[in-house]
Amino acid sequence: MTESGAQSGPTTLRIILGGHLRRMRVAAGISRSDAGWEIRSSESKISRMELGRVGLKERDVADLLKLYGLDDDEERERLLALARQANDPGWWHRFGDVLPSWFHSYLDLEASAQLIRIYELQFVPGLLQTRDYIRAVVQLGRGMIPAEEVERRINLRINRQEVLTRPDPVRVWAVIDEAALRRPIGGNRVIIDQLNHLIEVSHMPNVTLQVVPLSIGGHAAAGGSFSILRFPESDLPDTVYIEHLTSALYLDKLDELDQYTAAMESLCVAAPQPNKTRDILTAIRKDFEA
DSSP states (O other), rough: OOOOOOOOOHHHHHHHHHHHHHHHHHHHTTOOOHOOOOOOOOHHHHHHHHHHSSSHHHHHHHHHHHTOOOOOOHHHHHHHHHHHHTTTTOOGGGGGGOGGGGGGGHHHHHHSSSSEEEEEESOGGGGGHHHHHHHHHHTTTTOOOHHHHHHHHHHHHHHGGGGSSSSSSSSEEEEHHHHHHHSSSSOHHHHHHHHHHHHHHSSSSSEEEEEOOOGGGOOOOOOOOOOEEESSSSOOOOOEEEEEOOOOOEEHHHHHHHHHHHHHHHHHHOOGGGGGGGHHHHHHHHHHHH
C-alpha cells in the first residue's frame, strides 16, 4: 500500500482504497452481493465503492476488512486511516466560492499525479505562471470583479504550484505554442517577467519545457490545449484533461489516451529540443524589450 495519501485528494484516495478492497474481495472469493449484505447495502454500492465513485464510511471499510479475512492489525489501521483521509475535503475546498465545481476533480488529480504533460496553445500553463500574469488572466473577460475575489483566484493558482516544490514533486513536461508566449497578457512588463520566470523554472530538474515555433505551421495538436496526467498508482489510469469555458472533459479510455499520447509525442518531436528552449525564450523576451 502506498503512502501517497499524504499528497492525494479525496477522489484519488477513494479510487486507491476501492481498488485495494476489490482485490481483497476477489482474493477471498466473495461476491459483491455478499459484501453488500455485510455492510447492510447492495451489490451496486460495493461496485461504486470499488470504483471510487462514492464516499467510504470507516465502519463499512472495517466490516469489509473483517469479512475479507484481514488479520494484520497494522495494515487494517492503515486502510482505515486511508478511509478517513478520503472523506476529508482537499485544501482547495476553502476556495469553493471562486472554484467551479467541475474543476475540483482536476485539482484532485493534479495533486496526485506523478507526471503531467501539457500542451498549451493560448496561455502559459497555470503551474508556471507568475502572480502578475495570473492576475491578468483572471481578469480577462470578467470586467470589473472585486479585488478580494481576484486575490483569492490568484492564491488558489499559487497554492497549486506547490506540487512543483513539494518533497516528492510532480514532473511537468510542458509544450507551449509560441503564440501563447508572444501574446502580451498584462502588458510588456508582465510578459517579460513571465518569460524570465520560465527561463528560471526550466532549470528545475522536474520541469521540461519546449516551445512549438510558429514557423512549423500546422501540427498534430492544432485542435486545442490538453493535459495528460500519469499516476504512481496502478488503480489510477492515465487521464486526458481538456478544459472548456464552462466545463471540462476527463478521458481515460485506452483508444482516446493513445490518440492524445501520439499527438503529444508528435509535438515533442516537431518542437526544438528542450536544450534550445532558453535560447528561444530569450529571443522572444528581446522582442518585448525592443
